[in-house]
Amino acid sequence: MTATNAPRPESDNLSVSVVVYRPDLALLTRTLSSLEAACNALRVNSPAFAVTLYLVDNGGLPPDISADLNTLQERGIPTVLISGHGNVGYGRGHNLAIERSASRYHLVLNPDIDLDGDALVNALDFFAQHPEAGLLTPRIGDDEGRLQYLCRRYPTLLDLFVRGFMPGSIRRLFTRRLSRYEMRDVINDRDIVWDPPIVSGCFMLFRTDLLKGLAGFDPRYFLYFEDYDLSLRTHEHARVVYTPDVRVLHHGGGAARKGSTHIQMFVASAFKFFNRFGWKWL
Template identity: 45%
Template sequence: MANTLGISIVLYQPELAAFERTCRNLVAAIGQARAAGELAATTLWLIDNGGGETAIARAQAILGEVDLTPQVLRGQGNLGYGRGHNLALRQSQTDFFLVLNPDVELAPDALVAALRFMTTAPRVLLLAPRVTDAGGSQVFLCKRYPSVLDFLLRGFAPRWLKALFDARLARYEMRDETLDRVVPDIEIVSGCFMFLRHAAIEASGGFDPAFFLYFEDFDLSWRLAQTGSIAYVPEVRIVHTGGHAARKGWHHVRLFVSAGRIFFAKHGWKFW
């Protein structure tokens, strides 16, 4: 029996070219999943947190190629990342739900692979894909429970200092493990592409609204890992062209640090 899928994308002053690529690749992936008999129905929500008018108009034209009319949620102001996705999560009644960034490009078979895996692995609540950056280098989004030092090194340290702690960061980012085989029981994942079992995220309450931006994905995945399994599935492939809070200026650095404090206060401080 084919599955139903909800997808939400939160927009805040999106980079138009990147978002158009996201939409075109999403169209291809939805079309392939339908053709493979894995996907019966799709509902897409576009949550406009600000400055998304042009992007939404372009998305509507592109998504029309697969007869998909997005549900547009606007007028709520900038609620933040997780709270924006929660608007769609509360409306969705699908089997699975994909939390997607507006700067992610899906491989044509990404949804086919994700749906096939999740329908045969009922213990898995959240699937993490294999991610590469725009240059083709693998990005390691699966993590062990972090320390404050891990975050400082990964986010803000100069290259020479990162090199001194490379073995530590490699362990934190699970670089030797999350390569070409499925890895179950991941502790934490970064969330540019979170393929979720809808019943699980509904039971969890969704994203914690205490997080405005950053760490809401760590918080949600850590909570899900306590009740089921998170799996890294390399057959599901995406390209992510965003990220890097430290490169976005001091405002994002402040948001990152503030969210980190909330995360550790909630789940336990680990300094080293």
């Protein structure tokens, strides 16, 4: 679908939460700039549309970012800086913002995402036309714009190990298996896909009442698998949808490339996830 010209109700508003820990300032600045442009596009047909940004500092936010935040304030995007709580983890950090939000929609956003100019327009138009949708995930591209397959079927331990930790030469032996896990048979640049089991936490656009009803992210996950958990719980109350007309770029990387500490966190979160939802080995 494409953006429509019909104005939305004046009561529509959006809150956005971005959690950072020792962020790459250049990437964060790009994210905030792209968010501003996407918000400006929302106001073309709905000048009174309100957007509030919650920037959650889990530690290491450089003071240089204050200029960007002041610019957003001056341009009509109220910004709330939440800090002083320490590094409480990704999901709990977002929950601090979700608890404060009083919006109709809430966007969970990574600090390494660039939004297309029409991303929010197209997303909220989709929600307006499809009241059954409660969580929307976009078409996510990599640094070169190539499609990243970040929707998932339910994982097995073998899927996670092969995809995350095996060298490429061995991983190629499991191409068909990983393609199924990554839903490459249905995810593309053209087709809307309803009810992918799991979607990425780098961009999760919710109806806020649904997200609050779910109590946000499960705080037992410090990092990794909190989006898997939340995706599966969402299906119990609303439909999840992949919408390729909503487009973003993602500059993130995998756990194995981030060192032993991230690998340990990945394994710990995987254990919690499978204990809750059920173990699948092969």
